[in-house]
Amino acid sequence: MAVQKERSGARGGERSGGKARVLVVDDETYIQHVVSLKLSNAGFEVITASDGEEGLAAAIEQRPDLIITDYQMPFLTGLEMCQRLKQNPATASIPVIMLTARGFALDDADLRDVNIRKCLGKPFSPRELVACVTEAVGARSSE
Numbered sequence: 270m271a272v273q274k275e276r277s278g279a280r281g282g283e284r285s286g287g288k289a290r291v292l293v294v295d296d297e298t299y300i301q302h303v304v305s306l307k308l309s310n311a312g313f314e315v316i317t318a319s320d321g322e323e324g325l326a327a328a329i330e331q332r333p334d335l336i337i338t339d340y341q342m343p344f345l346t347g348l349e350m351c352q353r354l355k356q357n358p359a360t361a362s363i364p365v366i367m368l369t370a371r372g373f374a375l376d377d378a379d380l381r382d383v384n385i386r387k388c389l390g391k392p393f394s395p396r397e398l399v400a401c402v403t404e405a406v407g408a409r410s411s412e
């Protein structure tokens with residue numbers, strides 16, 4: 270498994286310096302790098318995974334505060350990963366931001382059922398993504 274941590278010495282459920290932990294799951298290395306860099310610069314602890322299976326394993330092991338995932342990936346799509354996360358009591362409440370280069374038909378109820386809080390189309394604004402992450406992490410901490 271090629272899960273990578275960016276700027277992190279924390280393990281398991283620990284947080285380094287109280288930073289919110291974000292898991293970025295995307296099979297495109299460039300997207301992973303840009304998103305990780307922007308989030309790290311905004312003060313988040315970042316973990317990365319390269320496909321849906323790695324993302325699922327990382328979410329179970331690392332228990333992030335938020336997951337950003339691509340929709341179309343090898344092994345498990347982002348949606349399939351979200352469905353499996355929802356079935357696991359330890360990961361069922363983790364909010365997700367979905368990145369997609371293609372439209373897909375999910376209504377708001379379907380999105381809520383798998384904790385997808387926001388869908389952003391590629392190309393997306395890194396500034397908008399950081400704002401969405403900040404909002405979603407803030408909403409989760411107040412729940």
